[in-house]
Amino acid sequence: MRLLIVGGAxxxxxxxxxxxxxxxxxxxxxxxxxxxxxxxxxxxVSYRQVMPEQTEIYADLVxxxxxxxxxxxxxxxxxxxxxPVRDVLDNLPFxxxxxxxxxxxxxxxxxxxxxxxxxxxxxxxxxxxETHPTNPISPxxxxxLAVEKYGLMYWRSRGLKFVALRPGNPYGPGQIGGRGxxxxxxxxxxxxxxKPITIFGERGTVRDYIYVDDLAAGIVxxxxxxxxxxxxxxxxxxGIDNRQMLDIIDKMTTRDGITLEVLTAPDRGFDVxxxxxxxxxxxxxxxxxxxxxxxxxxxxxxxxxxxxxx
Amino acid sequence: MRLLIVGGAxxxxxxxxxxxxxxxxxxxxxxxxxxxxxxxxxxxVSYRQVMPEQTEIYADLVxxxxxxxxxxxxxxxxxxxxxPVRDVLDNLPFxxxxxxxxxxxxxxxxxxxxxxxxxxxxxxxxxxxETHPTNPISPxxxxxLAVEKYGLMYWRSRGLKFVALRPGNPYGPGQIGGRGxxxxxxxxxxxxxxKPITIFGERGTVRDYIYVDDLAAGIVxxxxxxxxxxxxxxxxxxGIDNRQMLDIIDKMTTRDGITLEVLTAPDRGFDVxxxxxxxxxxxxxxxxxxxxxxxxxxxxxxxxxxxxxx
Numbered sequence: 001m002r003l004l005i006v007g008g009a010x011x012x013x014x015x016x017x018x019x020x021x022x023x024x025x026x027x028x029x030x031x032x033x034x035x036x037x038x039x040x041x042x043x044x045v046s047y048r049q050v051m052p053e054q055t056e057i058y059a060d061l062v063x064x065x066x067x068x069x070x071x072x073x074x075x076x077x078x079x080x081x082x083x084p085v086r087d088v089l090d091n092l093p094f095x096x097x098x099x100x101x102x103x104x105x106x107x108x109x110x111x112x113x114x115x116x117x118x119x120x121x122x123x124x125x126x127x128x129x130e131t132h133p134t135n136p137i138s139p140x141x142x143x144x145l146a147v148e149k150y151g152l153m154y155w156r157s158r159g160l161k162f163v164a165l166r167p168g169n170p171y172g173p174g175q176i177g178g179r180g181x182x183x184x185x186x187x188x189x190x191x192x193x194x195k196p197i198t199i200f201g202e203r204g205t206v207r208d209y210i211y212v213d214d215l216a217a218g219i220v221x222x223x224x225x226x227x228x229x230x231x232x233x234x235x236x237x238x239g240i241d242n243r244q245m246l247d248i249i250d251k252m253t254t255r256d257g258i259t260l261e262v263l264t265a266p267d268r269g270f271d272v273x274x275x276x277x278x279x280x281x282x283x284x285x286x287x288x289x290x291x292x293x294x295x296x297x298x299x300x301x302x303x304x305x306x307x308x309x310x
Numbered sequence: 311m312r313l314l315i316v317g318g319a320x321x322x323x324x325x326x327x328x329x330x331x332x333x334x335x336x337x338x339x340x341x342x343x344x345x346x347x348x349x350x351x352x353x354x355v356s357y358r359q360v361m362p363e364q365t366e367i368y369a370d371l372v373x374x375x376x377x378x379x380x381x382x383x384x385x386x387x388x389x390x391x392x393x394p395v396r397d398v399l400d401n402l403p404f405x406x407x408x409x410x411x412x413x414x415x416x417x418x419x420x421x422x423x424x425x426x427x428x429x430x431x432x433x434x435x436x437x438x439x440e441t442h443p444t445n446p447i448s449p450x451x452x453x454x455l456a457v458e459k460y461g462l463m464y465w466r467s468r469g470l471k472f473v474a475l476r477p478g479n480p481y482g483p484g485q486i487g488g489r490g491x492x493x494x495x496x497x498x499x500x501x502x503x504x505k506p507i508t509i510f511g512e513r514g515t516v517r518d519y520i521y522v523d524d525l526a527a528g529i530v531x532x533x534x535x536x537x538x539x540x541x542x543x544x545x546x547x548x549g550i551d552n553r554q555m556l557d558i559i560d561k562m563t564t565r566d567g568i569t570l571e572v573l574t575a576p577d578r579g580f581d582v583x584x585x586x587x588x589x590x591x592x593x594x595x596x597x598x599x600x601x602x603x604x605x606x607x608x609x610x611x612x613x614x615x616x617x618x619x620x
Contacts, residue, residue, distance in 0.1 A: 084406050084410055084460065085403045085406050085410075088398070088402045088403055088406055089399075089403060092398045092402065093395045093398055093399060096395050096398055096449075097395050100394055121466070122466070135462055135463075135466075136459060136463060137463050137466050138463070139406075139460070139463070142456055142459045142460060142463065143456075145456075145459065146452055146453075146455075146456045149445065149446060149455065149456075150394065150449070150452060152445055153431075153445075153446060153447050153448070153449070153452065156431070156432070156445075157447055157579035158579065269467040269468065
């Protein structure tokens with residue numbers, strides 16, 4: 001089985017490769033915009049630099065592949081708010097072209113990594129299942145949702161075996177933080193640098209944090225077991241607010257002689273107050289479930305952060 | 311009250327201007343991409359050629375305006391299917407930039423003319439109300455839906471007084487037909503040219519046809535009465551399949567000595583089989599209702615077609 005992972009040399013992609021190496025049986029090609037991947041992708045994994053506008057190369061790669069996992073995205077919620085037109089131009093044309101190409105071939109599966117943290121918008125109920133209305137309050141959430149709609153359209157009209165995954169907030173070793181994404185990584189880095197961490201609102205926001213290896217396992221589960229045309233949350237089902245999270249992190253940093261300084265700022269317009277995902281659909285169809293507790297996941301992340309503080 | 315109508319010199323825009331002239335009280339400026347509007351826009355209406363990329367001019371115009379009606383769209387469902395990336399590039403950046411601009415000013419209302427015929431996709435129930443899931447099966451429907459999401463996002467985050475209207479299939483005098491849109495106009499023109507009309511599937515598709523003056527009245531009703539953040543269907547609530555429609559048209563053409571020739575082709579992947587809209591939300595809030603029966607509307611359309619066959 002030949003698997004093409006588009007934009008797969010990032011934080012999540014690398015852990016997905018480890019997970020795939022364990023399960024075996026797939027020949028893997030990763031593409032990205034860098035000349036070389038910044039970290040080792042593991043034995044037997046090929047890497048190729050392809051720019052988004054090189055659609056003819058992508059056509060050949062999709063021809064080669066039996067399966068595609070699509071991570072390609074070049075914005076995050078916060079930057080998308082500053083320039084929503086840039087967010088459209090950087091993300092939609094490429095993903096639409098890739099999905100259209102895929103619809104003209106016979107793939108076993110096309111998995112798009114969407115965003116469970118942003119496509120739903122303000123929650124009407126918690127935890128949020130996949131039938132919850134989708135009214136994003138960030139441009140990033142809107143374009144992620146639009147890409148899902150293209151995939152589902154080609155599933156309905158041409159039988160593309162499209163699956164959209166909606167992960168919660170991933171965290172774990174390898175995440176850099178900053179740019180308004182990766183609250184845990186950002187908090188730990190600020191602690192190591194002796195700088196304060198800012199939360200927005202008295203207790204900040206409630207999020208569904210999913211350890212990166214659990215997310216990678218969820219992606220593999222979906223790749224193996226999800227029905228074409230399905231949309232699947234991947235989350236822990238547990239909501240943790242920023243204040244609670246910082247209390248846990250502070251215990252770890254204090255052990256190392258570092259006290260976390262926390263600043264409070266007013267709510268930002270583009271944050272949903274709470275996001276907790278109901279992932280029972282994926283659990284029921286594949287047996288997948290998150291295995292790493294938040295304490296254990298944070299310990300691993302803190303250890304990695306200390307070793308990689310440069 | 312100053313009203314900016316973006317892309318307002320088209321088929322629906324012109325009838326909207328007539329309706330606005332009757333109700334009075336608004337100073338109207340229409341923009342479009344043509345150097346001059348192709349038809350008279352009526353007394354007291356200004357026209358200005360502005361290209362979509364001239365965002366600084368649009369910034370000035372939005373500064374000038376108290377209200378905006380946004381018709382700007384340069385694709386139709388059928389062409390969008392041939393080139394979904396072009397559909398993204400031609401429609402999203404401009405509409406997103408316009409809505410963002412509007413969100414930075416204090417407008418009384420921003421009305422976006424979306425598409426009740428395409429945003430819902432295959433119906434789960436008929437008639438379709440505004441809470442029906444939105445899973446478009448054309449790229450055109452996806453980008454229309456995305457523009458709605460931007461407007462609603464800026465309503466939630468910045469208080470933009472955004473309203474999305476979802477009309478059914480408009481028809482009436484002034485519609486040209488062809489390009490896969492305007493079934494009635496296309497059928498009448500084919501009849502006048504002695505050419506056959508093709509329907510897809512044995513009875514074709516079921517559509518909610520709304521006479522253009524009723525649609526224009528609905529837009530004015532929404533402009534005057536709709537709450538910010540609302541999404542409103544505008545339709546007749548009556549479903550008519552292609553075969554039924556051609557039977558009615560054939561009675562008119564036969565009176566003029568023309569027999570309509572009908573060809574049947576297989577279903578197309580990008581048509582929904584049926585689309586009938588429940589417009590009770592707009593009716594209840596504004597008292598608006600469609601006034602023109604399909605027979606009467608078709609007579610007016612046929613008369614106009616005969617007079618304007620060149």
